[in-house]
Amino acid sequence: MGRAVYEGVFDPSSPHADEWGCRTDVLAALRELDFTVMRYPGGNFVSNYHWTDGIGPVESRPTRRELAWGTIEPNTFGTDEFLALAQRMDWSPMIAVNLGTGTPEEAADWVEYCNAATPTSYADRRRDNGRDEAWAVPLWCLGNEMDGPWQTGHLPSHEYGVLARQAGHMMKLVDPSIELVVSGTSIPSAETYMEWDRVALEAVGGLANHLSTHRYVANDGDTARYLTTGALIDRQIEEIDAVCRYVAGRRGSARRPFIAFDEWNVWYRTMTPEGMPRGGEWPMHLIEEVYDHQDALVVAQFVLSFIRHADVVKVANLAQVVNVIAPLLTRGDGLLRQTIFEALAMFANRRDGRSLRLGYDGPAVPGSTTGAVAAVDGAAILGDGELHVFAVNRSCDDATDVTIELAGAELRPATAELLHSDDPEASNTWDDPTRVRRVGAEFGAADRAVTVRLEPLTFVAATLAVS
Numbered sequence: 001m002g003r004a005v006y007e008g009v010f011d012p013s014s015p016h017a018d019e020w021g022c023r024t025d026v027l028a029a030l031r032e033l034d035f036t037v038m039r040y041p042g043g044n045f046v047s048n049y050h051w052t053d054g055i056g057p058v059e060s061r062p063t064r065r066e067l068a069w070g071t072i073e074p075n076t077f078g079t080d081e082f083l084a085l086a087q088r089m090d091w092s093p094m095i096a097v098n099l100g101t102g103t104p105e106e107a108a109d110w111v112e113y114c115n116a117a118t119p120t121s122y123a124d125r126r127r128d129n130g131r132d133e134a135w136a137v138p139l140w141c142l143g144n145e146m147d148g149p150w151q152t153g154h155l156p157s158h159e160y161g162v163l164a165r166q167a168g169h170m171m172k173l174v175d176p177s178i179e180l181v182v183s184g185t186s187i188p189s190a191e192t193y194m195e196w197d198r199v200a201l202e203a204v205g206g207l208a209n210h211l212s213t214h215r216y217v218a219n220d221g222d223t224a225r226y227l228t229t230g231a232l233i234d235r236q237i238e239e240i241d242a243v244c245r246y247v248a249g250r251r252g253s254a255r256r257p258f259i260a261f262d263e264w265n266v267w268y269r270t271m272t273p274e275g276m277p278r279g280g281e282w283p284m285h286l287i288e289e290v291y292d293h294q295d296a297l298v299v300a301q302f303v304l305s306f307i308r309h310a311d312v313v314k315v316a317n318l319a320q321v322v323n324v325i326a327p328l329l330t331r332g333d334g335l336l337r338q339t340i341f342e343a344l345a346m347f348a349n350r351r352d353g354r355s356l357r358l359g360y361d362g363p364a365v366p367g368s369t370t371g372a373v374a375a376v377d378g379a380a381i382l383g384d385g386e387l388h389v390f391a392v393n394r395s396c397d398d399a400t401d402v403t404i405e406l407a408g409a410e411l412r413p414a415t416a417e418l419l420h421s422d423d424p425e426a427s428n429t430w431d432d433p434t435r436v437r438r439v440g441a442e443f444g445a446a447d448r449a450v451t452v453r454l455e456p457l458t459f460v461a462a463t464l465a466v467s
Helices: 024-033 044-048 079-089 104-115 121-128 157-174 195-207 229-251 293-308 339-348
Strands: 037-040 064-066 071-073 092-096 139-142 179-182 210-217 258-266 313-318 328-331 334-337 364-366 372-374 376-382 386-393 400-405 411-420 444-446 449-454 458-466
Touching (some): 024 334, 079 104, 104 139, 195 229, 293 376, 293 386, 293 458, 339 458
Parallel strands (some): 092 139, 139 179, 179 210
Antiparallel strands (some): 376 386, 386 458, 411 458, 444 449
């Protein structure tokens, strides 16, 4: 979509291009975020994408009309290019198959191409294309946003469920080890919310390992209300989890599907027709959001919610990584780290361990549709001899002292970072690329607790030594 791949990750004409045509400056920045699972190739794009267009000699690949976003797809970057990049970046690949205009057989053939060691047609095509060893792709999505009438090949839930079961059955016959993600709710305000998920899950049955859900959030100009977004994410996760548990209960199954929150982000400035033009130059500048400080605080709250719900959310994919509603922007040879990049980077080295349940005692702020919510949004991860703590002061006006206690343990300050701006609309721009940056922070210690002063509009990430 847009410049996510072309002029984003992949640009052979760039002076930054490596031997595979990928931008080394972009990849270096992505390594700072240390993503684990990368979803490809979409998104709405996938429902008109036929994967065989993107394999084999580049000069023989067809150029296709791309229906989802009204552009063209040259297919110079395809399956093998993506999987080789994922291997170099240490990303676990997650592939979405075409159940819009594609067939179950086409999906199963893609699994064979990627994962089979057999001397059969599509595995042999992979070998002919230079990859002898199977790619072993572990995660496969059964279509994308098939609940949405905007989706190419949209189907009612029961018809999608039958198609997804057919595809999933064939795919697992090719490789029984793969995990399958059922296409679930894409907009929580839709009339079919949760009911679509139930019907689709029941139809796919025991083949389903995960159920997808998506969420893009917007700022209506009320910063105070916008900064309570995390409560809405909590609610969506808990509602979708209830559907997963209900379907597993009805089936009498001890194995329940988990949640793949495989599209999420802040997106609202470029949703107009002007922000999503159709036709014209290629690659097109589509939905290239410029993020501000309050957006970074909301992105942080998404991740806090995922951490708090780590028992049920097993996959969560930021959409997307470069240029298209992304933490990174490219312009010519330049690279810009947006405010949301700073927030995401604060999690990168603080995620190993077990998510803890939190108790909170402190002030509250009015929520948008959820009533009063905690003024400080937080999460904690207990690692080996260390505690990682994250907190967002949602208040626009009031500072607060955050005191952290871990029952039965003594805490000592180690390292911490703050992301703060007095101006919620402050952005990193090409003219001022470092306006919003994370900085080091200090904690105070007393007895068995640690305290930090949080100014309004602040996100803190800290690692504390535990004994």
